[in-house]
Every structure is written in C-alpha cells, then in structure tokens.
Amino acid sequence: MPKQVKKLLILGLLLSIILSLLACTVKTEDANNTATINDSQEIIITGLQDSDYRISVGELKKLPAVTQKAQATRANGESIKIKGTGPLLENILQQEGKSVKDYSSIRFTALDGYSISLPPDVFKNRSIILAYQINGKALELENQPIRVVIPGERAMYWVRMLHKIDLETGAEHSPVKKVVFLETAAKNLPQEDYEHFDSVDKAIKTKDLVDNYAGTDRVKNVFIKASDGLHKNETPSNFLTAYIKISGKEAPKFLAPHLPQGMHVRDVLCINYGKTCFWAYSQGIEVLPRQTLDGKSAMDLSELIKQTGLSRATKYQFSSLDGSSLELSVNEIGKGLIYESQGVLNFSCPEAADERLENLLSIECH
Numbered sequence: 001m002p003k004q005v006k007k008l009l010i011l012g013l014l015l016s017i018i019l020s021l022l023a024c025t026v027k028t029e030d031a032n033n034t035a036t037i038n039d040s041q042e043i044i045i046t047g048l049q050d051s052d053y054r055i056s057v058g059e060l061k062k063l064p065a066v067t068q069k070a071q072a073t074r075a076n077g078e079s080i081k082i083k084g085t086g087p088l089l090e091n092i093l094q095q096e097g098k099s100v101k102d103y104s105s106i107r108f109t110a111l112d113g114y115s116i117s118l119p120p121d122v123f124k125n126r127s128i129i130l131a132y133q134i135n136g137k138a139l140e141l142e143n144q145p146i147r148v149v150i151p152g153e154r155a156m157y158w159v160r161m162l163h164k165i166d167l168e169t170g171a172e173h174s175p176v177k178k179v180v181f182l183e184t185a186a187k188n189l190p191q192e193d194y195e196h197f198d199s200v201d202k203a204i205k206t207k208d209l210v211d212n213y214a215g216t217d218r219v220k221n222v223f224i225k226a227s228d229g230l231h232k233n234e235t236p237s238n239f240l241t242a243y244i245k246i247s248g249k250e251a252p253k254f255l256a257p258h259l260p261q262g263m264h265v266r267d268v269l270c271i272n273y274g275k276t277c278f279w280a281y282s283q284g285i286e287v288l289p290r291q292t293l294d295g296k297s298a299m300d301l302s303e304l305i306k307q308t309g310l311s312r313a314t315k316y317q318f319s320s321l322d323g324s325s326l327e328l329s330v331n332e333i334g335k336g337l338i339y340e341s342q343g344v345l346n347f348s349c350p351e352a353a354d355e356r357l358e359n360l361l362s363i364e365c366h
C-alpha cells in the first residue's frame, strides 16, 4: 500500500473514532435533559396476553404514578436511599383484567443480562414501582429505560435497565426424590481453574452436574438456597451456563463470567433441580443441628431429610461414588449420621447393624 493511502486510511479511522465519541457524549447529555430517547423504549411483558405485551416508557408515563421513598442495603453493606416515581406493576396488569395475585412467579430481566425472580410473598404484599424518575429526575443511563423500586425489599430486587417481565404460573418445587452430595459428586466431574477476584479456584460446570446426576428432568426454574437464608431461583438457561466454584472463598459459589455479580450466590447450601436436590455438606454442617460420632461432628440424617423435603418412602437407597450401595427402611434410618473425614463423606447408621458407606454420593427414595 502506498504511504499516502495508508496515512489517509489512518486519518479516516481516527476521525470516525472521534465522531463516534462525540455522538456518545451528545446522547448522554440528551438523556439527562430531554427524555425523548427513553420514551420510545419498550418493556416486554410475557404471560399477560396470548402474545407478548409491549408497553413503552411514554405509555407508562401516562398511567397514574406513585412516588415513594425507599431504602435498601446492597450486598456490600452500603445503603441506597431514593425516591422512586412511576406506575405500579399492579396497575398495568389491572388494565388487562389481571392482578399480580394471579401468578406464582414474576421474573425481571434487564438489558445487561441481570435477572431475578420475585417470590410470591414479595409481589403479593409490596408495591412494585416501575420507576421512570429517581429523586424527581429522569433516569441516568445505567437505570434506563426503567428501574424497578420495591420499598421494604432488598436491593437485589430493584432491577435497573428493565427489559422484560415474565409472569409465570405453576413455578412451584417438584417433590424431592434424590439428594446428591455436592462434594462427592464434584470428585467425578471435570474441574476447571476459575479466576475470581485475586485467586484461582476450582470450579465445576453446572451442566456437568445436572447431566450426570439429575437425569433428563425438564425444569422451569432452578432453586438455589444459601446458608445465610437467601433464596433465589434461576432460569434453566442461566443456571446451565454457569459454574459452581468448589474451593476458595465463599465456596460453594454459583457464578459465571457472563452473569452480573449481583446474580452470584455465595455459600450455596442446596440447589433444587427438578426432583434432585444437590446438597453442600460443608454448609449443611454449619446450619443443621450437629451430632457427634466418635468425637467428630456429624450431620443428622433425619434433619437432612426434613431440610431437603426428601419424600417419604418405605426404603431409601444410599449410594457411594464407587457404585456400591445399601438400602435402609424408613424406621432404620432415624439415627443415621453423615460425617466428613479427610475430605471424604461417610454414612453411618449404628442402629442398622452398623451399616457404613464411604464416599456418600446420594440418597434416593425407593
């Protein structure tokens, strides 16, 4: 290429970069002064009508609005205090002859991929404001087109950049038929180095976990519970493209590079995927009342059954990583204990002829 042409090309490239940078700054200012760009943006609502229901910010502004003060604590302990203005979700549904009370789950999805499902006790009792103004001002870019504000609820429910609302019915748990111990299961699965903040830890793919241990169940929602009491539920597509970090800080931790940090869940206690409950012994031993066995801490089997909701059955099958198993009847397992010794989970039942199993992988109803 002749030098002149090259120079011209570089100049052109520079010029276009400068122009696009200028365009960006103009846009930002625009968003703060006039809200016209924002007004044409639409929110999609599924489950309200047969086909997707779309409502623009401009249309939302024509609905009766409320202004409410709200305060919430972020995961890092900081507090957010704001005044949100906008229509209530309930008002939009009522226009279509519906109510939040008609649904069992409401999921919000944002433009940055953030997604969260509101539990019924939240959406049946709280005001869900679809805010187009915060503190009397048009929304900043990081909140546009709409920010959800729910006074009285934690900030993880206050979705910025709202894009879609899925109204769902029938999103309840399935009865649990199998408990799989996460630590033992992970031993059989490929483990990857996962860089997270300043450390490199081991992680397994959620998909490997499900493919190997949860069969072919098709599920609508995956339920995650942390040992601090946090409950969440994820779409199967978000869940199955993520990881569980099994070592290092806050392990087991549900996370993925493509999921906003607010969706990561630390200290995972259990994950319900269809009829299977994945249980983290390391958290369980902290949360459940402890027993002692030969001077060691042990987890009470009857407590585990209670916590996981493992269905009542006449017989339970206990399986180990190497494929061996034992079966106990419901009246034999009452005093069963699960304990850890040198990185291995064991099952022991002194009441039933002192049955023992090393590397306990699962308990199934028969």
Ligand SMILES: Nc1nc2c(c(=O)[nH]1)N[C@H]1C(S)=C(S)[C@@H](COP(=O)(O)O)O[C@H]1N2
Pocket: 073, 074, 075, 080, 110, 111, 112, 114, 155, 156, 157, 158, 159, 160, 161, 162, 260, 261, 262, 263
């Ligand atoms: N779109 C979107 N909304 C979001 C999040 C996010 O990552 N993306 N994080 C949530 C979480 S976990 C918290 S604590 C709050 C934080 O609010 P702030 O970003 O206004 O401080 O926003 C919530 N809404």
Ligand SMILES: [Mo]
Pocket: 074, 075, 076, 155, 156, 262
């Ligand atoms: Mo958060």
